[in-house]
Amino acid sequence: MATAIPSIACLGVIGRNNNPLHISIFPSYDPPTKSFTPVRTPLQFSLLLSSTLDVFDLRARNNAASGVGLSGDYGLLHAVDERLACYGYETNTGTKFVVVVDMRGRRITGSLGTSGAASGGLDGQGSSGQGGGSARSRAAQAGVGLREGEMKPVFKAMQTAYIKLLQNPFYDPDEHAPPTGRGGKRITSRTFADDMRRIGENWTPGVTNL
């Protein structure tokens, strides 16, 4: 029995000026073709990442008004549809990390118990009555949900990678988010891109260290 589990579809690093610094796109499993393909085009992912800025703005204003949200972890920003959900984190220098999770990006075969990560509750609320046997497999396909803090390791790893980047003396943060408040260069460091790739590919629900 195959179960869909969440995977990372896209990692985005957005600078202080809301400018894209880095975008990594990861393929998701596509059941009809049985292959891994990205669920959206790069342009669509760009739009998706930029749409999270709306949410960052709203939350920041909200937090400022109510005086909460100091940690920088914004949690779920929004879910654009049943599959894709955006999680966000903002460093205290205004750099934002966005993780786009594809809730059905991976598929594991075998019983649910084999994967410790996927041991969460099933989405089978609707199948409370009789005759839900077949429906249950379908529901299982919808995959497991995510708990509040499950994106923390991803953000932590992204921040570590970003700090590593900042420690590079040839990386000038002002070039990437000029104080003029407009635009900025993208990150070209290959190490950073590799880090992002590693994080995006290795994360599954329940992973605590990346």
Place this chain on the structure above:
Amino acid sequence: MDEYPPGSLDHSVPFLLTLGVTPGNDNAATYDSALSPILKEQAILIRSELPALGDDTAHALLRYIQEHDASELPCNGKEITKRYRFRVRSAERSFLLPPRRARLPDGIEIPPSPTPPVLHSPYSPLSPISPLYPDGLIDTQWILKHQSQVPSVLLVFYTLVSDPTLTTLRDNQIKTDVNNLRGLLSQSRYKTRLSIILLAEQHSPSSSSIQERLENIRKGCGIDSKSFFLVPPHESPEELSRMAENMLVTLQSVAIEYYREMGRHSRKKRSKGVVPQPTIPPVSGTSQTLSLAGWNVRHDFKSAIFAEYRLEMSDALRSYEQAYENLLSSEIMEAIPSWSPRWNEGRLLADIIAVRCLRCLLWNGAYSSAARRWQSHGERMADLIDRRGRGTRNYGFEAWEARWACLMANLIEKAEIPEFTAATAEGKKNDGSLVESAMRLYLTPEKAVMGERLQPWELLHHTGYWYRLAARHLYKRRQFARNMPEEDRRPPSFSPASQVASRAFMYDTYMCPEPYEEYPLESFAGREDGWVDHSQLIVEMLIRARREFMKRGQIRFAAELSLECAMELGSIKDWKSIVELLRPIWKDMSFRREGWVGVVEDLSWTLRTAAVMAGEADLVVAIDYELLYKGFTTVQNWPYDTTRSLEGMTPKSRPRISVSDDMILSFVAASFVFRDEEGKAGQSAHAQLSLTSNARRGSAPVVFKQVQVALRGSVNSIILENKADEPGPELQQGEARLVDVPLTSYVTEDESSDSEDGSSETEKTVSLKGEAPLTLHAGQTIVFKLKIPLREPGQTGADSLTMSLETETFDLRHLIDLDDRSPAANNRWFLTGSKTKRIARANPLSIRVLPRPPKMEILTPTWKTQYYTNEPIDLGFDILNQEDVDAPSKLDVVLSRQEEALPAVFALEISGQEVQKVPAESETGALSLSGVSLGSIASSKSLGVKIRLQPIERTTEYTLTLRVVYHLSTDPGTPITQEKVLSLTIVNPFEANYDLLPRVHPDPWPTLFDPDGVQVDDPAITQDKPLIPKGISQTWQLVTRYASFASEPLRILDVDILVQTPPSTRVNHSKLDSSPQQHPSSDSESRIIRPKTMEEASFEITARKNTLDDRSPSALDVSLIIKWARITPPADQQEEDKPNSTTLPVPRFSIFGTEPRVLASVSYLHLPPKPKQDAQQRIIILTLTIENASNHFLTFSLSLDAPVDPLTKESEFAFSGTRQTTMNLLPVSRRSIDYRILPLVTGGPSSSAAGEKKVVVVEEQGGKWIKPLLVVRDKYFQKLLRIIPAGEGIKVDKEAGGVLVWVPFETLTSTDDRA
């Protein structure tokens, strides 16, 4: 929602039917039975025989009831505060009820059976006339029956007549009519509650009779008091509303009771567990009848609906879920073959139940459960269709998915969830600013599911997301539709029957058209109107979604949707709409500002395509201009030439486009740098304007017509015009081209006419113009070297840059804001084309212009080192113009003083003419005279200015500030200031001390016994004669020693005293000749006193009391007046030395004491020289004068002794006179006694023993002091009197007391020649 059968998804609200009122103007709530023709035939007519009411009260009441129709109220539990909910319809006199028992259709053979066929409801699958017959589950007809055909409460209106003659008749008519209605209802076997409302016509005389009548009617009708209402006549509208409100609340409970009974009925039937037999067994089809499971679904569904009527949502949910599960169980849906029409009916029922479930969940605030329920229905449907139906990978299922998402959005909208609606209702509270606290994009899960692992989507998002989801499914639907093979898309009449048959099994056409309508072949498109416009559907969803996102401030998301929308509109060629949609976004999109280049590019190309088609020439040009930027990806075979932008377009007028850096991603990077931080007015500053093209490689060069730099400060702008380009030197890769631009200055006077007071001010705008090649090739940097003349002091800087592009077809102005905090990389100064140096300054865009160094000088040729009190001070200045040209000037003079000082009055003279202007005093006490025109001072000429100060009496200090403000006649716009600050210290030139020495008045004192001296007090005598003083007199000598504190020698012209005579005394004074040690000057009248030297002047003062009787002491006030002048060097004689007089007050002296005093004076008597002696011998006469100014008779004892030197045993002198005597003094008298003293001391060292201490004799230069032991004692008081020296040659011995007498040496005689 509209695609579902009407009423199937609506919230069930108790149905109230009113009867007996004529319809008002609005027919919205008019009853319409909406029965199918076949049922109408059999319908039961319920009719009231009494005429319908048409009066105002009845209408008002009815309107109120109709206005409170609850069918459109938001479906959420928080609205429960409303105490009743009714769906109100009104019939005038009659209405139709559906038949309770369906008749057998004609022409049906009744199989022979022992019992007659049992008739069932026409809505039941048991009746052959029902579409459900024989094995259908339940359909919308049944829902509609309860929603709009069978009322729960029938409210009948009657009039209660007041005419006593008619009352009985009318009351009986009502009774009859009600009973008739009741009969009809009970005949129909519907349990509709009957309730009546009586509208009283007028107040009856007695209320008791009314009560009686009412009771009579009620009993006669057999109506419960809960359903019996009376409206008194002439009620105010408010009263009427209150009554109606109360009535509706009462009726609500009646209605609830009705539905409870219905629900109970359904449950009872379900619990029987019996499958009823249809009226006649089915003969057609599978001849299958509805199974028990099917009946259970039917009953559960009914119970749920009735629970919903009662607003018992949890009950309803439970029943719905039960019905749903049973429906999808293996016994029902799994058993229905997908080709059967029952399959789609089953799906429809599942959808309906799911929707009603969702509504119940939303009603109860279980939002996450709702989202989950929504998802699970979708998944179960997909699963079911995959296994049993025609699969999910076709357009039909995607159509359903889209519909399902849209349904959810509709439900959320209908539920009006406060957390979402707050954002929209309150959100725009004040001036459109969003209230942040109300902003929710998704709802937090309810408590029940809080701890679970939730899918992100299970947190209920706002409707925008749902509409967008619907749009995405519509995309997929279209995708599937487009992938259909052509033969499937042919209309059935044009395709072989076999294909039509196979198609039926391939495509899911549940609630969507057949393939030939879904996506017709092009040859057939338009033949029928039924084909689906996918784009239209998508756009509709996107627009709805966009509206929601906009409401919540998700601008970027909304922009994304707009872009998607535009793409869709592009496919249906609605170019105008695209331009309308995208133009505002294109203008100020955050993507551009934030560097999402890909998005910008996508949007720009979409908009450009549309703009070309829509004829928006300005947009096309602006987009083309932006697309030159090399950050965008290259489109192959695109010319990238702005001059060719409008090819193929014919704009109505020549487009004039204005773009700024905020609007586009500019391919031109401009920077402006001043080389130096500071410059001086009148000089030129070096600056560089560099334009760098970041256009893509291979794009056509851009030729600007003009580049204008706007400056702050005295120069308003620099304008560079394009010049025909001469081929520049060959440039290396990345090398900048340096161009020297000579600038010429133009002054244009702008007459600003907007000044309100009518006076038109002319403002001078100075611009610099130059010519330079302005062709910018891709990747090239042009640097214009500029020399900007600086005029006014202050800050001058570049603000913005305007580049004008003029082609054959359009004009474009590009504004670049230079004031932006430009990146540090821009602060480059080009030394050569490839060598730059970085200008490390905070703001290289501006230069600080220091004031022009003034060449006007203020000279002080006559400034003196020191100014003194009591001296009129003339300060002369020369203002020397060292500029090259004439300078019209103005002068400001400020004289500020110390706080305690008096204001000094001054006057100003210019070229010898006094300025008639009074200095103004400021708060700080400074006197100032400002803006005195000096006229035009010719070059290298000077102007004399004189400031005259009045004599100042006290020592003080002033600060004098002279400021000359001038401008050059050649450059009137640049004021120049020269300032000179001088410190003016006024000091006192002299200080003095004083001694008042007593002297013996030579004249005898008047005596009391002298008749001549008697004062006559007769006014007649004294009147004419001048008063001759006859009192006692005294003589004093005033010795003043004055020192010069001046810093230079001064000429003393005169020294005098001024005596203030006390009234009782006459005082004369005379100046004594200067003492011998003073230098006799050539001019005795004006001696010169050097600084820090002291001079002496003596005055004799003689005072005499007016009368002898007056013996009181008098005070003597004297001041010393020194007349002096400065010494002018002989060379500078034109200025006359004016005498100044300085008055020094002398401390007050007291004269005429009453105590007796002893005055000792000496005189030297020359003896005729003896023949044998060389030296002249002198006898010293010592005179003692005792004055008794008192009224007492005094006796003094006098003694004189010549002390003997203990060593030599010799006396210093010999004397003659009484050695010891007694002297009596009468009151107011004076007596003198003389001693003749012959000094025995000799001059020279011979007589004085070396090393011996001389006790008595004090030797000095030229003489010696001897000390006669003179004692004067008051006999009576036994008191020694002090002997006061009165004259030269005698002084007080300060060491031992007593007096010393001076013996000049030439008077000394040898001891041998003692007389």
